[in-house]
Structures are given as structure tokens and as C-alpha cells.
Amino acid sequence: MKKNIIFVVNPISGDIDKSDLLNTVKKFSIINNFDLVVYETVGEKDVSVLQSLYDEYNPERIVVAGGDGTIKMVAEAMEKHDVVIGILPAGSANGLAVDLNLPTTLEENLEVAFLHHYIEMDMICINGIKCIHLSDIGINADLVKNYEESDTRGFWGYAMQAYTTLKDSEEPFLASVTANNETIEHTARMIVIANSQKYGTGVTINPNGSMNDGKFELIILKSLDLVLIGKIITGNMPIDSDDIIIISTEKALVKTDRSVNFQIDGEYCGTQNELEIHILREQMKIAVP
Secondary structure, rough: OOOEEEEEEEEOOOHHOHHHHHHHHHHHHHHOOOOEEEEEOOOHHHHHHHHHHHHHHHOOEEEEEEEEHHHHHHHHOOOOOOOOOEEEEEOOOOOHHHOOOOOOHHHHHHHHHOOEEEEEEEEEOOOOOOEOOOOEEEEEHHHHHHHOOOOOOHHHHHHHHHHHHHHOOOOOOOEEEEEEOOEEEEEOEEEEEOOOEEOOOOOEEOOOOOOOOOEEEEEEEEEEEOOHHHHHOOOOOOOOOEEEEEEOEEEEEEEEEEEEEEEEOOOHHHHEEEEEEEEEEEEEEOOOO
């Protein structure tokens, strides 16, 4: 009996042409006797269209070619359905793929996405919005906002905005964090809410994070001088530093003394001065090596 697979492609993610990818996936499906249904996202009504396709074909898996944003959309569409999601990284932000240690070649990724086993992954709920990966408030969210508003894409666009953001950054903010039945106050440049270990750039910010342990981490960065930034970027995250506090918890409340820029999974979400955060257990079945 043939297995039905829905293949979701974001045609504009990562600014790369997907026609070769599509042909490769179609050939792979023929060899493995899959019935492939291809859906190209359009940015509107994708969730309801996907739900209709699921009802029509009852697929065993949904394979996504796109970045974190596309994966998140598919996860939200499939919230009430029991289906494994496979990933073919093809976005400008592939943080989740980096965190899951997915292979670097398309051939190996096809095997994982279509055929391998899966984990049941947690998500985080922040002020009612789901996060699959990493969110933060403070200087990195400033950077995400500046990058979204700029014209230059890719690594250089990011590097240019990083320089500008650091140069123009505001004063630190004062944050009160309530978690694990205690409240602490710190001045901070940035607070990361992490379900996983790495940013899409491959930078490790939460060395002990796990996506299926029923907890998330708050990483409070009190200062961000060039030495500390250098350490983080080169993979030497100093977890015993006085400038970094890591709290592991199931729920938390973060309040700041002023409105601060905030981002979820690489998408700018405006300014916030209060974040209500809790873990959502085993929200998504995701194919892993």
C-alpha cells in the first residue's frame, strides 16, 4: 500500500530556487513508492488549506522545505492531528534544523525527513504565541527588527545590522523574573527564552537545553561587551560567568521597567514589558536522524 506524504514548499524562503529540490523529492518519492501531494505556500490561508489537504489525504508525514517560519506554520496547522513532520532545511533561518543536527546533504536529509524515527518535541507559549525554538527580548530582537527593515540580505546584511545595532543600542533594562517560586531582579541587555541550544547561525546560547525535557531555559545576559560576544559567537558560551544567569523552569513571568523589542523564532513581534511563559509538552512529532 502506498503511503501518502504532503510536501510543503515555501517558494520564496531563503531566496533560493526550489525547482531542483522539487524534482529530487519527486524522484525519491517514486523510488520509495510514496504518493506525493505538493503544496506551495502563498502566505495567506496556508493553515486552512493544509488542514483541508490533511483531511483529504490523511498523510503519514508532512515534509517541509523552508525555514523556521514555515515549519512553525505547519506545526500550528497540524496541532490537533497525529502526524510526523520532516524537515528539508531551505530557509534564511534554519535554527531548528541546526538544533536537531540534521545532515548537511539533501540526500541524507531526504532519508531522515521521509523515513527515520521521530521525537515528540515541546514548544513554549509566550503571551499566547507559540515558540518552537528561541525567542528573546533586548539587543538581539533589536537586530532582528533592523534586519527585517534593511535591504541587504544574507550574512553581510546580518553583519552590518549587528554592528549598527550594537553601536546604537539603548541602556540596559531592569528585569524582574519570577520562576521556580522565586523572584529575582537584574539589569540585562538581553533575555533569551530557549527551548533548544542554538541560534540559526549555529551559535550556542543554551548549552544544556533539550527540546523534549518538559522545561525551557531563561538566559539572562547582564552585559554584552565584545569579549563576551566573541566567546558566545566562537562557541565558548561561559555558563559560569557572573554576566550570565541560566534558569531552567516550566513557567515564568518576566517584567521589564520599560518596553523592550521582542522576537519569536526570528520574527520581530514589537515591544513588550511583560512576558507570561509556559512550556507546552510534546506538541510536535518531528523526524530526526
